[in-house]
Amino acid sequence: MYAYDELDRTLINERVSEFRDQVKRRLSGELTEDEFKILRLQNGVYLQLHAYMFRVAIPYGTLSSKQLRRLAHVARRYDRGYGHFTTRQNIQFNWIKLAELPDALSDLAEVGIHAMQTSGNNMRNVTSDQWAGVAPGEIEDPRIWSELIRQHTTLHPEFSFLPRKFKIAITAAEHDRAAIKIHDIGLRLHKNADGETGFEVLVGGGLGRTPFIAKTIKPFVPGRDILSYIEAILRVYNQYGRRDNIYKARIKILVHELGIEKFAKEVEEEWKAMGDVGLTLDHAAIEEVRSRFSYPAYEKLPHMPDELKQAAHDPLFERWRKNSVSAHKVQGYSIVTLSLKPVGGPPGDATAEQMDAVADLADKYSFGEIRVGHEQNLALPHVAKRDLPLLFKALDRLGLATPNVNLVTDIIACPGLDYCSLANARSIPIAQELTRRFANHDTADLIGRLHINISGCINACGHHHVGHIGILGVEKNGEEFYQITIGGRADENAQLGTLIGPAVPYAEVADVIEDIVEAYLALRDRPEELFVDTVKRLGVEPIRERVYATR
Amino acid sequence: MPLVKQGRITTDPFVHVVDGAELPGDGAVLVSAERFLADPEALLRRAGKVGVIWPNNRNLGDLVPHLDRLASVALVFPTFRDGRAYSQARLLRERYGYDGELRATGQILRDQFVFMTRAGFDAFEVKKDADADAFVQTMKRYSVFYQPTGDGRVTALNRRMQLRHSESAGQ
Numbered sequence: 001m002y003a004y005d006e007l008d009r010t011l012i013n014e015r016v017s018e019f020r021d022q023v024k025r026r027l028s029g030e031l032t033e034d035e036f037k038i039l040r041l042q043n044g045v046y047l048q049l050h051a052y053m054f055r056v057a058i059p060y061g062t063l064s065s066k067q068l069r070r071l072a073h074v075a076r077r078y079d080r081g082y083g084h085f086t087t088r089q090n091i092q093f094n095w096i097k098l099a100e101l102p103d104a105l106s107d108l109a110e111v112g113i114h115a116m117q118t119s120g121n122n123m124r125n126v127t128s129d130q131w132a133g134v135a136p137g138e139i140e141d142p143r144i145w146s147e148l149i150r151q152h153t154t155l156h157p158e159f160s161f162l163p164r165k166f167k168i169a170i171t172a173a174e175h176d177r178a179a180i181k182i183h184d185i186g187l188r189l190h191k192n193a194d195g196e197t198g199f200e201v202l203v204g205g206g207l208g209r210t211p212f213i214a215k216t217i218k219p220f221v222p223g224r225d226i227l228s229y230i231e232a233i234l235r236v237y238n239q240y241g242r243r244d245n246i247y248k249a250r251i252k253i254l255v256h257e258l259g260i261e262k263f264a265k266e267v268e269e270e271w272k273a274m275g276d277v278g279l280t281l282d283h284a285a286i287e288e289v290r291s292r293f294s295y296p297a298y299e300k301l302p303h304m305p306d307e308l309k310q311a312a313h314d315p316l317f318e319r320w321r322k323n324s325v326s327a328h329k330v331q332g333y334s335i336v337t338l339s340l341k342p343v344g345g346p347p348g349d350a351t352a353e354q355m356d357a358v359a360d361l362a363d364k365y366s367f368g369e370i371r372v373g374h375e376q377n378l379a380l381p382h383v384a385k386r387d388l389p390l391l392f393k394a395l396d397r398l399g400l401a402t403p404n405v406n407l408v409t410d411i412i413a414c415p416g417l418d419y420c421s422l423a424n425a426r427s428i429p430i431a432q433e434l435t436r437r438f439a440n441h442d443t444a445d446l447i448g449r450l451h452i453n454i455s456g457c458i459n460a461c462g463h464h465h466v467g468h469i470g471i472l473g474v475e476k477n478g479e480e481f482y483q484i485t486i487g488g489r490a491d492e493n494a495q496l497g498t499l500i501g502p503a504v505p506y507a508e509v510a511d512v513i514e515d516i517v518e519a520y521l522a523l524r525d526r527p528e529e530l531f532v533d534t535v536k537r538l539g540v541e542p543i544r545e546r547v548y549a550t551r
Numbered sequence: 552m553p554l555v556k557q558g559r560i561t562t563d564p565f566v567h568v569v570d571g572a573e574l575p576g577d578g579a580v581l582v583s584a585e586r587f588l589a590d591p592e593a594l595l596r597r598a599g600k601v602g603v604i605w606p607n608n609r610n611l612g613d614l615v616p617h618l619d620r621l622a623s624v625a626l627v628f629p630t631f632r633d634g635r636a637y638s639q640a641r642l643l644r645e646r647y648g649y650d651g652e653l654r655a656t657g658q659i660l661r662d663q664f665v666f667m668t669r670a671g672f673d674a675f676e677v678k679k680d681a682d683a684d685a686f687v688q689t690m691k692r693y694s695v696f697y698q699p700t701g702d703g704r705v706t707a708l709n710r711r712m713q714l715r716h717s718e719s720a721g722q
Contacts, residue, residue, distance in 0.1 A: 007707040008707070010694060011695040011707070030681060157669035158634075158641055159634070277645065278699035288715065
C-alpha cells in the first residue's frame with residue numbers, strides 16, 4: 001500500500017474545498033452550466049440520463065480495507081447502496097445529488113481517496129496491473145512508477161485543459177493485464193542490456209469510433225527520464241492535437257495523421273530542447289516514493305498446506321480454486337480473484353454490504369489489501385493458501401465466488417442505455433442474458449478462456465473492439481441493434497476484432513453468441529486451443545459461415 | 552473587464568488597438584501578432600510601450616527574436632477549456648527567458664488562476680468582477696504542488712526529500 005503523507009492529504013482537502021466553492025457558485029447561478037460542466041468533469045461528475053454520476057479514482061487498482069469501507073459508506077449514504085467498478089480502476093456511483101457531492105468527496109478524502117481527473121480533458125487515473133507487486137516474474141512493482149506519474153499528472157498546471165482525455169497505463173509483467181496497448185500512453189517496464197530499469201513507451205492506442213492499437217515511440221526510456229519524456233509527449237499533444245472536432249482530438253489521431261516516425265521526431269526534439277527542468281528522478285527521489293509503499297510481512301509457509309489437501313475433495317472448492325486462484329510470487333500465498341459477474345447480475349456491480357464484507361475478509365486473509373482490475377473484478381492479493389477453503393466459503397455466501405474468471409460469463413460491459421446519456425443501446429441486459437445462457441460452469445470450463453466485451457455505443461467504454469467476442473450496440477430506425485466482432489484482444493498481443501456479419505436485433509444477440517461459441521467448439525484444433533487462437537488460425541470466414549448460414 | 556496584476560485590480564495602462572485602427576501617438580499599446588510582425592521596427596520606435604497579442608495556434612518562433620523589447624505578451628484562451636496557451640506561457644518563461652508582463656486574455660475564470668500563475672502568467676484580464684475580486688483568496692487555495700514549473704514553488708517530492716535530509720542530519 002502507498003501511504004499518503006501530510007502533503008498528499010493537504011492537496012486532496014484543498015481540492016475538495018475548491019470543488020465546494022465551485023458547486024456553491026453553480027447553485028447560486030454565479031457559474032453557468034457551461035462553465036461548471038468543465039469544472040465538475042475535472043472532478044469526476046457527469047450528468048447522466050437520470051442523475052449525476054460520480055466517478056472515484058482507485059489509482060493503479062490498490063485499495064485498503066479502510067478505503068473500501070468508505071466506498072461502501074458513500075454507496076449507502078449518498079447513493080442507492082451499490083457501486084459499479086469500471087474498466088479503468090474507478091468506481092462509479094450513479095445516483096448522487098449535486099448538493100451532497102462535496103460532502104461525499106470530503107468523506108473520501110479522509111481515507112486518501114479522490115475523484116480528481118476521473119473525467120474531463122485531462123490526464124486520467126493512472127492504471128496498472130491489478131497483480132502489481134505480487135505477480136511472479138515481475139520486473140519490479142509498477143505501482144512505484146504509477147504513483148510517481150499519478151503525482152506528476154495531478155493538477156498539472158500545463159496539461160489540465162488538453163484537447164481530449166488522456167490515459168496512461170503501466171505493466172511490469174510479461175503478460176499484460178493493464179491493456180497498455182489501448183491507452184494514450186502505454187508503459188512497459190523492462191530492463192535494458194545493461195540491467196537498467198526503464199520503459200518501452202507506446203503512444204496512440206485507444207478505442208472509441210476510431211480504434212487504434214498503440215505503437216512504440218521509444219523502445220527504452222530510462223526510469224529517471226520517464227517524467228520528462230511524458231512531459232514532452234504531452235507538450236506536443238497539447239499544442240498540436242486537434243481541437244476543432246471532438247472525435248479527432250485524441251492523441252491517436254495526431255499520431256495517425258503525422259505518422260509515428262514524425263510524431264516520435266517531434267517528441268524527441270521537444271524532449272532534447274527541454275533540458276534539465278527538474279523532472280529527472282534521481283535515485284533518492286525514486287526511493288522516497290518506494291519507501292512509502294508497505295508490503296506484508298509474509299510468513300514462511302508450505303507450498304501445499306494440509307488445509308488445501310483436505311479441501312481438494314470438495315469439487316465446488318476445487319472448481320473455484322482452479323478458476324479464481326492464481327500463483328503468487330511468495331511461496332504459500334495466492335492471489336484470489338473475486339468475480340463481480342454473478343449469473344444474471346450486472347457486470348462490475350458491488351453492493352455496500354459486499355464491499356464491507358470484502359473489506360473484512362481482506363483484513364482477515366489479505367493483510368487489509370484489495371485490488372481492482374480492468375476486467376471489473378476485485379482481487380485479494382496476499383491470501384495464505386491454508387486460508388483458501390475458509391475464504392471460499394465466505395465468498396460463496398457473499399455471491400463473490402462464481403468460478404467464471406476469464407470465462408465466457410466474465411463479461412466486461414459499460415452501463416449502456418440503462419444509465420448513460422451517450423448510449424444507443426442497452427449493455428447490461430445483454431450481459432445478464434449471456435450469463436444465464438452459459439450458466440452451466442461445466443460448459444464454460446469446456447469453452448475455456450473467452451472474453452466477451454459489450455459497449456452500448458461507439459465510444460467503446462465496454463472495450464468491445466478488443467473482446468475475443470465484441471458486442472457493440474447501435475441504433476437503427478429507433479431500435480437496438482448489435483454489431484458483433486471476433487478475434488479482438490487487449491493483452492500484449494492486442495488486436496482489434498473483425499466484424500462477423502450484419503448487425504442483429506436485441507432479441508437475437510444471445511442466440512448468435514451461442515452459435516459463435518458452437519462454431520468455435522466444432523472448429524477448434526484441440527481443447528486447449530483458445531477461442532481467440534482458433535479465430536487467428538482460421539480467420540473469421542469459417543465461423544461466419546456456420547453462424548450466418550441459417551440467418 | 553478588470554485587469555489583475557500583482558494580486559490587485561489595476562488600471563490597464565495598455566490600449567488594445569484593433570487591426571486597421573490608427574495607433575495613438577504615445578502610450579502603451581497591445582497589437583495583434585499580424586500587425587506587429589508586419590513592421591516591428593516601426594512599432595518599437597514609437598514613444599510608448601508595445602505589447603503583442605499572440606494567438607494560441609501560432610508558433611512562438613516568430614516572436615522570440617523580439618521578446619526583450621516587448622513590454623507585454625498577451626496569450627489567448629478562446630474558451631477556458633482550450634489550454635494551448637499554458638504551454639506557450641511555460642515556453643516563454645522557462646525556455647526563452649521572457650521576463651516581461653505575461654498576460655492571460657479570453658475566458659479567464661478564477662478557477663484557472665493557480666494553473667496560470669504556475670505556468671508563468673502575471674497579468675489577468677478577468678471575465679467576471681467577482682472572480683477578479685477573489686484573486687488573492689483564490690491563490691491561497693493550494694499549498695501543495697506536485698510539478699516543478701518556472702514559478703519556483705517547491706514540489707511535494709522536494710519538500711519530502713528536504714524533510715528526510717534534515718531529519719537524518721538531526722540524528
